[in-house]
């Protein structure tokens with residue numbers, strides 16, 4: 736069976752009970768905590784920040800990423816490196832020299848990743864493929880939970896899956912990832928799924944039940 740990394744998007748969690756949320760998600764066997772940091776400029780919203788990152792990091796030893804939905808992400812890398820991030824995603828669309836930033840991330844022994852918007856083509860990121868351990872394909876326009884899945888991104892996901900063996904990256908998807916999409920996209924060769932309101936949070940079942948079901952899809 737292909738690996739299926741389940742990564743809860745903590746912007747969708749109940750932050751009034753973050754200790755319980757993180758503990759229950761850990762018990763459910765999730766793989767990576769996904770932390771969306773927004774600047775209100777690269778995307779028209781604000782979500783998690785440094786203090787949220789510190790809180791979650793203090794509650795778990797599980798892998799944590801940070802998805803920097805910010806302009807000039809190179810300025811924020813040292814902050815999240817110091818906070819114990821295991822994977823740092825930058826948007827190449829927002830960085831004047833993503834090759835340098837990815838090298839800086841790697842120097843800190845952190846996995847470098849790129850997140851790419853629905854309208855970003857593979858051609859524009861081709862040179863970055865040998866530099867990254869993770870590619871996060873946005874299947875909604877980033878910034879908000881609860882949007883609709885953009886089907887036109889499927890062709891790009893299939894094409895990237897075809898490049899995984901050559902470049903050895905993990906292929907991840909983020910945005911309106913329902914159980915049906917996990918099943919479909921696993922078949923395309925996607926390794927990891929950022930799960931928010933579409934499959935994990937605000938449901939009537941426990942995280943343990945849901946994560947088990949998603950892994951078995």
Ligand SMILES: O=C(CO)[C@H](O)[C@H](O)COP(=O)(O)O
Nearest residue numbers: 744878880881911931932933
């Ligand atoms: O990156 C995001 C928004 O930009 C969120 O991680 C994601 O959209 C949350 O999941 P859902 O779409 O299922 O509510």
